[in-house]
Amino acid sequence: MPLVTYxxxxxxxxxxxxxxxxxxxxxxxxxxxxxxxxxxxxxLLEEFGPERVVDTPITELGFAGIGVGAAMAGLxxxxxxxxWNFALLAIDQIVNxxxxxxxxxxxxxxxxxxxxxxxxxxxxLAAQHSQSxxxxxxxxxxxxxxxxxxxxxxxxxxxxxxxDNNPVVFIEGEMLYNTKGEVxxxxxxxxxxxxxxKREGTDVTLVAHSKMVGLAxxxxxxxxxDGVSAEVVDPRTIRPLDVATIAASVRKTNRCxxxxxxxxxxGIGAQVVDDIQREAFDWLDAPVLRVTAADVPMPYNKHLExxxxxxxxxxxxxxxxxxxxA
Amino acid sequence: xxTKVVMEALSPTMEEGRLVAWLKQEGDAVSxxxxxxxxxTDKAVMELVARSDGVLRxxxxxxxATVPVGTLVGVIGAADEDISALVGPSATASAAAAGAAPASxxxxxxxxxxxxxxIFASPLARRLAAERGLDxxxxxxxxxxxxxxKRDVEAAQLAMASAKAAERLPQATAGAVRAVRPRxxxxxASAAATPAASAVAAPAVPLxxxxxxxxxxxxxxxxxxxxxxxxxxxxxxxxxxxxxxxMERAADARTHLKSLGDAYAxxxxxxxxxxxxxxxxxxxxxxxxxxxxxxxxxxxxxxxxAVAVEDGLITPVVRHxxxxxxxxxxxxSKALAEKARAxxxxxxxxxxxxxxxxxLGMYDIDEFTAVINPPEAAILAVGRVAEKPVVVNGAVVxxxxxxxxxxxxxxxxxxxxxxxxxxxxxxxxxxxxxMLL
Numbered sequence: 232m233p234l235v236t237y238x239x240x241x242x243x244x245x246x247x248x249x250x251x252x253x254x255x256x257x258x259x260x261x262x263x264x265x266x267x268x269x270x271x272x273x274x275l276l277e278e279f280g281p282e283r284v285v286d287t288p289i290t291e292l293g294f295a296g297i298g299v300g301a302a303m304a305g306l307x308x309x310x311x312x313x314x315w316n317f318a319l320l321a322i323d324q325i326v327n328x329x330x331x332x333x334x335x336x337x338x339x340x341x342x343x344x345x346x347x348x349x350x351x352x353x354x355x356l357a358a359q360h361s362q363s364x365x366x367x368x369x370x371x372x373x374x375x376x377x378x379x380x381x382x383x384x385x386x387x388x389x390x391x392x393x394x395d396n397n398p399v400v401f402i403e404g405e406m407l408y409n410t411k412g413e414v415x416x417x418x419x420x421x422x423x424x425x426x427x428x429k430r431e432g433t434d435v436t437l438v439a440h441s442k443m444v445g446l447a448x449x450x451x452x453x454x455x456x457d458g459v460s461a462e463v464v465d466p467r468t469i470r471p472l473d474v475a476t477i478a479a480s481v482r483k484t485n486r487c488x489x490x491x492x493x494x495x496x497x498g499i500g501a502q503v504v505d506d507i508q509r510e511a512f513d514w515l516d517a518p519v520l521r522v523t524a525a526d527v528p529m530p531y532n533k534h535l536e537x538x539x540x541x542x543x544x545x546x547x548x549x550x551x552x553x554x555x556x557a
Numbered sequence: 558x559x560t561k562v563v564m565e566a567l568s569p570t571m572e573e574g575r576l577v578a579w580l581k582q583e584g585d586a587v588s589x590x591x592x593x594x595x596x597x598t599d600k601a602v603m604e605l606v607a608r609s610d611g612v613l614r615x616x617x618x619x620x621x622a623t624v625p626v627g628t629l630v631g632v633i634g635a636a637d638e639d640i641s642a643l644v645g646p647s648a649t650a651s652a653a654a655a656g657a658a659p660a661s662x663x664x665x666x667x668x669x670x671x672x673x674x675x676i677f678a679s680p681l682a683r684r685l686a687a688e689r690g691l692d693x694x695x696x697x698x699x700x701x702x703x704x705x706x707k708r709d710v711e712a713a714q715l716a717m718a719s720a721k722a723a724e725r726l727p728q729a730t731a732g733a734v735r736a737v738r739p740r741x742x743x744x745x746a747s748a749a750a751t752p753a754a755s756a757v758a759a760p761a762v763p764l765x766x767x768x769x770x771x772x773x774x775x776x777x778x779x780x781x782x783x784x785x786x787x788x789x790x791x792x793x794x795x796x797x798x799x800x801x802x803x804m805e806r807a808a809d810a811r812t813h814l815k816s817l818g819d820a821y822a823x824x825x826x827x828x829x830x831x832x833x834x835x836x837x838x839x840x841x842x843x844x845x846x847x848x849x850x851x852x853x854x855x856x857x858x859x860x861x862x863a864v865a866v867e868d869g870l871i872t873p874v875v876r877h878x879x880x881x882x883x884x885x886x887x888x889x890s891k892a893l894a895e896k897a898r899a900x901x902x903x904x905x906x907x908x909x910x911x912x913x914x915x916x917l918g919m920y921d922i923d924e925f926t927a928v929i930n931p932p933e934a935a936i937l938a939v940g941r942v943a944e945k946p947v948v949v950n951g952a953v954v955x956x957x958x959x960x961x962x963x964x965x966x967x968x969x970x971x972x973x974x975x976x977x978x979x980x981x982x983x984x985x986x987x988x989x990x991x992m993l994l
Contacts, residue, residue, distance in 0.1 A: 433768050458905075485681050485707060512680050513680050513683075514681055514684075515680045516681040555699065555706055
């Protein structure tokens, strides 16, 4: 299988879906002539023309609304936000229009739209541009929230998202765009709502999505040197959440650490812990611990920023605690 | 409220402990989890930790004294609290007596901590204890605030089993009763692939899942065999199978590997461990244990290797040896042996083997028989590798040969079963390339 970057895997998915279905179009700031702020839409304007690759003004609420309207009219828009930080301006269209329309029309008006773009902290982008909004959108009935960690999952899940008849919030990782992985050529579709065991293990389950999967795998490697066998479960989709796979893993390992890039209060990890305590109570040998961002706006200072983000040592320390080794 | 500090069972088989040194003095502030003293168990020097916050008010045991598990050795309380009720004359007297006369040893009871009110236990520990008919109150919790966790339930069950076994079997090789506690990553390709040239068919026993085991109730004939053999031979009816292995190719392979650099150096024993592990995969009937009313077939292969220490021997465990490469086995064996000699092995490192290897080749022993390490079903005794005149194709030539003897528990392993295992082992060691398959 060819090695492809996360960025190009997304490009493949967009290109293949736009070829497959003329109703699919891409819209957002700098997606056309500039070929995307992160070059995800490279070459698409050339192939599909300005009617299907639409450069918009800096008006998130406006073009998100146009997207919802286009979906109501039967098109399948993919709306790119340069980052999810800017999508806050469009949250009314996402939450009040896209997520509600099917319900409020009595099932008559589906909204097959994908809102996509990067989220989370990169490096020293300061408090307003270093945020994870996974949990915000996961809170909303009517939305699906997809958070791929690998190039293959990025491609397969974006194709599923575009084909889905519901609004999908597709959250990419700025620091993931350059990562490489094996990606199947052509038709590769990953179903929404199915977790993936990224590494098998017997002693502890690490639940992590998006960028945190890489950290969890590194932590698992560290732990292996210490004789601890960690299983890494990547939900891939945080709404709907594949509780069955997570609970099955915890029933096997008896211990769990949940990792997320976002803040601790009402974070998606809290939801995961809630599901685990209900579905695997009699198999738990220790309280489930979480590793999250610090409960503060992201510091600009390099050293403080590092301390505010989840890292491998904190994951290892949490694992040692659930194993009663520390 | 003042709490008692008692001698805890720090290893699954610990019955008494010698207080090596107090690390906290009377009047020192301590917090839960901090080390109070070093205690020498039957296996290693371990740490006795505080179970509550406060001040170490009283040391009731002098350094060097040996007392049974459960004995009061100190008191933690608030700085100004009256602890006379805990430090009664009887407590001090018994501790003093223990210090003065370590020779008069009481058989220890199961650790019986005085639980007051609610017992803290993880949901899993509660379920396991209920399933196994254990009284949670009789289990010493090692989690935070004395929470009983999975490993404590397992240790308590093993301690009970070992107390029973010890009554019947004072001369067991290493004595440690083992639990299967898989700790290595699963998901590695199974080494059980059958090579095309498999001359040896595995006996029909149920496949056990990786990381677990499968219990098979004894059939009537098995029960009768077990009963009659015990009558005739003792608690474990041993029998012995010896074979001679041509180590020429193995020795060459070893020399060749060594010439590639230190990172490639492996000992004959490492080769034997690896070959045993692979042979056990193919002969799961030997990777088993006799448990009174059933035979337990293990799903994992953990090899115990007997290591001589100053005053005895101990068998640290190379876990999942069937899935590990030779270099990994070599590095692990070396590290474990060093830790064993320094008496710094943790219980996890010397329990849980499913088969053992004892090697006296370095003492120039040609061949010997080893005593089974209960509850395992077999142990391999390995002699030295030595040049001998051997007839090959009608001519007498010098070959490097090694004799091994498999001691088998006849209640589990029959002669033909053991012989087939040895045949596979011999095939592996005489053709080291076969271990790659």
